[in-house]
Amino acid sequence: MSPSQPKRTINSVVAQHLCLSCGTCVSICPQQAITMTESPGGLLLAEIDESSCNECGLCYRVCPGDHLTEGSLRAGEDPFVGPVIAAYCGQASDSRILQSGQSGGIATALLSYLMDMGQIDRAIVTRMPQDGLLRPQSIVATTPSELLSTQGSKYCPVALNSILRYISKVQISRTAIVGLACHFHGLRNMPQNRADGFIKIGLICERVMTFCAMDFLILKSDKPRHDVVSIRYKDKSLGGWPGDVGILDTSGNIIRVKQSIRHWCKGRFTPPRCYLCFDKMNVLADI
Ligand SMILES: Cc1cc2nc3c(=O)[nH]c(=O)nc-3n(C[C@H](O)[C@H](O)[C@H](O)COP(=O)(O)OP(=O)(O)OC[C@H]3O[C@@H](n4cnc5c(N)ncnc54)[C@H](O)[C@@H]3O)c2cc1C
Ligand code: SF4
Ligand code: SF4
Ligand code: SF4
Structure with missing residues (x-):
C-alpha cells in the first residue's frame, strides 16, 4: 500500500463490536482525533472525529481489539497462563x-x-x-x-x-x-x-460490566441517582471480605447492596468483547 493511500482505522474494530475500551488508540493518534464515548447500552467505545483524521492507520495498528503483536505469545508457553517464574500468596502488611x-x-x-x-x-x-x-x-x-x-x-x-x-x-x-x-x-x-x-x-x-450495571446497583440501593457521589463494588467496611456493594451518598452514608445482586449483574451486563477474551490471567504482566 502506498503511503498516500488511506489505511485501516479503528472504525472497523468498533463496528464489529471488538472495542474493549482500552484507550490505546487515543494515546497514539497524532491528530488527537479519537475520544472515548459512551453508548446507550453503557459501553465505552472509541470514536473518530473524521474531520481531524488523516487516515494514517496508527490507531488500528496499536488496537488490541482484533490483534496482538506477533511474538507476544511465545511458542511452548501456555497462552492462558503465560510465563511463570514463581508463585506466591500474600497480603499488605500495612x-x-x-x-x-x-x-x-x-x-x-x-x-x-x-x-x-x-x-x-x-x-x-x-x-x-x-x-x-x-x-x-x-x-x-x-x-x-x-x-x-x-x-x-x-x-x-x-x-x-x-x-x-x-x-x-x-x-x-x-x-x-x-x-x-x-x-x-x-x-x-x-x-x-x-x-x-x-x-x-x-x-x-x-x-x-457496562456502566448500566452501575445504574442498576444504584437503583437497588433505593437512592436517587442525584444523591449518589461514588460507588465501591466490594466494600469491606460492610461485613468483611469480599464485601457488599457500597453506594456513597451526598450525606456521607454508605448504602449496602448485597453482593449477590452484583453477581446477578455479571450475566446481564457483560460487554460482548469480554466473552471473546482469551487472557484472563494477564499473561503479559510482569507480576
Ligand atoms: C474488572 C476487573 C475484573 C476482575 N476479575 C477478577 C477475577 O475474575 N478473579 C480474580 O481473582 N480477580 C479479579 N480481579 C482482580 C481483583 O479484583 C483485584 O483487583 C486484585 O486481586 C488486586 O487486589 P488488591 O487488593 O491487591 O488491589 P488494590 O490494592 O485494591 O488496588 C487495586 C488496583 O487496581 C487498579 N484498578 C482498579 N480497577 C481497575 C480497572 N478497571 N482497570 C485497571 N486498573 C484498575 C487500581 O488502580 C489499583 O491500583 C478483577 C479486577 C478488575 C478491575
Ligand atoms: S485501541 Fe481498539 S480496543 Fe482500544 S479503545 Fe481503541 S478501538 Fe477500542
Ligand atoms: S487514522 Fe490516524 S489520524 Fe485517524 S484516528 Fe487513526 S490514528 Fe488518528
Ligand atoms: S475480560 Fe479481557 S477484554 Fe474484558 S475487561 Fe477483562 S481483560 Fe479486558
Whole structure:
C-alpha cells in the first residue's frame, strides 16, 4: 500500500463490536482525533472525529481489539497462563492498605514499596472520584498517600491507556502501571520506544460490566441517582471480605447492596468483547 493511500482505522474494530475500551488508540493518534464515548447500552467505545483524521492507520495498528503483536505469545508457553517464574500468596502488611484493598492490597503495597525504595517516581492507577459522575479516572500518582485513593476494583470500562500520551519516553523506566490484560495487549502493540520498560502489575480479569450495571446497583440501593457521589463494588467496611456493594451518598452514608445482586449483574451486563477474551490471567504482566 502506498503511503498516500488511506489505511485501516479503528472504525472497523468498533463496528464489529471488538472495542474493549482500552484507550490505546487515543494515546497514539497524532491528530488527537479519537475520544472515548459512551453508548446507550453503557459501553465505552472509541470514536473518530473524521474531520481531524488523516487516515494514517496508527490507531488500528496499536488496537488490541482484533490483534496482538506477533511474538507476544511465545511458542511452548501456555497462552492462558503465560510465563511463570514463581508463585506466591500474600497480603499488605500495612493495615490501612489491607483494609482499603480489593483483595489483600498487594497491588497498592507493591507500588508503595517501589516508591519508598526510590525505584519508581510515578504509577498509573485508576480511582473512582467522589464527584457524582460515577466514572473511573486513570491518574498518574506520585505519592503513596495518593495511591490509597485508587484502591478497589472498578468493574466497569476503564480507558487506562489513553493516559500514556502524558508519559514521556524518558519517564517510562521509572513508571509502574496497574492494568487488565487488554490494557497490556494495547501496550504491547504500541511502538517499542513508547511501551517497553514500564513495570506492569497485572490484575486477573474475567470480565467488566457496562456502566448500566452501575445504574442498576444504584437503583437497588433505593437512592436517587442525584444523591449518589461514588460507588465501591466490594466494600469491606460492610461485613468483611469480599464485601457488599457500597453506594456513597451526598450525606456521607454508605448504602449496602448485597453482593449477590452484583453477581446477578455479571450475566446481564457483560460487554460482548469480554466473552471473546482469551487472557484472563494477564499473561503479559510482569507480576
Ligand atoms: C474488572 C476487573 C475484573 C476482575 N476479575 C477478577 C477475577 O475474575 N478473579 C480474580 O481473582 N480477580 C479479579 N480481579 C482482580 C481483583 O479484583 C483485584 O483487583 C486484585 O486481586 C488486586 O487486589 P488488591 O487488593 O491487591 O488491589 P488494590 O490494592 O485494591 O488496588 C487495586 C488496583 O487496581 C487498579 N484498578 C482498579 N480497577 C481497575 C480497572 N478497571 N482497570 C485497571 N486498573 C484498575 C487500581 O488502580 C489499583 O491500583 C478483577 C479486577 C478488575 C478491575
Ligand atoms: S485501541 Fe482500544 S479503545 Fe481503541 S478501538 Fe481498539 S480496543 Fe477500542
Ligand atoms: S487514522 Fe490516524 S489520524 Fe485517524 S484516528 Fe487513526 S490514528 Fe488518528
Ligand atoms: S475480560 Fe479481557 S477484554 Fe474484558 S475487561 Fe477483562 S481483560 Fe479486558
